[in-house]
Amino acid sequence: MPWMACELHSHTFHSDGQQSLLELAYGAKALGFACIALTDHNTMTGLNHKEDVEQETGVSIISGMEWTTFYGHMVTIGLTEFVDWRPAGPGDIHKGIAGVHAHGGIAGMAHPFRIGSPICTGCFWEFKIEDWNDIDYIEVWSGTFPSIKTDNARAYRLWTDKLNEGCRIAATSGRDWHTQEQTDEPLSVTYLDIDEAEGDVTSKVVRALAAGKASVTMGPLVTLEMRSDTAVYRIGDCVPKQDRSDSYKANVKIDFHTRQGKWDFPEPHYVLSLVGNKGVISEQNVRIDQGNYVIEIPGDELVWVRAELKGTVRGARAMIAFTNAIYVD
Structure with a gap:
């Protein structure tokens, strides 16, 4: 299946949003989204x-709920039924995550460094995490024009730090969408690599997110493959020990036609980087008329690698897109 354009953080008037689910879905469709997760605060009634x-709009709606507490917000996606958020205290979030997993869902940190009390009580993450492998993903981009915001930069660094520590954790974006107001700021999209296995869209979205098969962008879709002598590995995959190599061929594809007409970066001056646990591995300029790049990268001590695309947006140098990681045992 093709990559699916998803919005993974949204609200209706069933919590603090100012839109119905139908308005939200039509708004998402107009922006080129195929899927939205409804994550109202502490309720699933929406x-x-x-x-x-779904039948009226053709947009897939994924069940979700944003656990909204004094100690942080946790987005849960794919729940088969309501999982009570109220017992979660600052030292026992892992019990809550276990409950989410037991009911078919996954759990992600929402905007973990957004300003907290008294302006946004609970928005800043204060839950104690004993095992980072319990966290399925981190929302590293939150809001509109997310890559220039300092709280998102901190979240992105946190994700990188956890990858360097050996955690295999996904990164996503979320608009935290509350109303149908118009904006001319760049909007981010989380693209998910949906599998061909049987099941409904919700189960496929959960599987893709849990496996880190995601690419995030405010513009073109960037995908990454890594080739050894014997196999090809995609975003979210892990190269096993028996296939470790001294070098790999990284194949980066940049699709400038995705959601065509929904974004526009005049004279972006794109730069493509491959980044891993040792820092920047490769960097080169990107031409809009060329969408495929094959780059040989060293395999020695490589633990993970991702692709990043930077450019000029509204006069600011900013990250435009990034992939999730490919791992190496």
């Missing part, structure tokens, strides 16, 4: 008519 909305 999903009551999701099948009717």
Whole structure:
């Protein structure tokens, strides 16, 4: 299946949003999204008519809920039923995550470094994490024009630090969408590599996110493969020990036609980087009329690698897109 354009953090008037689920779905469709996760604060009642909305709009709606507490916000996606957030205290978030997993869902840190009390009580993450492998993903880009925001930069560094520590954790974006107001700021998209296995869209989205098969962008879709002598590995995959090599061929594809007309970066001056646990591995300028790049990278001591695309947006040098990691045992 093709990569699916998803919005993974949204709200309706069932919590603090100012839109119905139908308005949200039509708004998402107009922006080129194929899928949205409804993540109202501490309730799932907004999903009551999701099948009717899906049928009318053609947009897939994923069940979710944003656990909204004094100690942090945790987005849960793919739940088969309500999992009570109220027992979660600052030292026992892992019990809550276990409950989410037991009911078919995954759990991610929402905007972990957004300003906290008294402006946004609970927005800043204060839960104690004993095992980072319990966290399925980190929302590293939150809001509109996310890559220039300092709180998102901290979240992105946190993700990088955890990858360097050996954690295999995904990174996503989320608009934290509350209303249908118009904006001319760049919007981010989380693209998911949806598998061909049987099951509904929700289960496929959960599998893709749990496996880190995601690429995030405000513009073109960037994908990454890594080739050894015997196999090809995609985003979220892991090169096993028996296939370790002194070098790999990284194949980066940049699709400038995705969501065509929904974004525009005049004279972006794109630069493509491959980044890993040892820092920047490769860097080169990108031509808009060339979408495929094959780059040989060293395999010695490589633990993970991702692709990043930078450019000029509104006069600011900013990251435009990044992939999740490919890992090496």
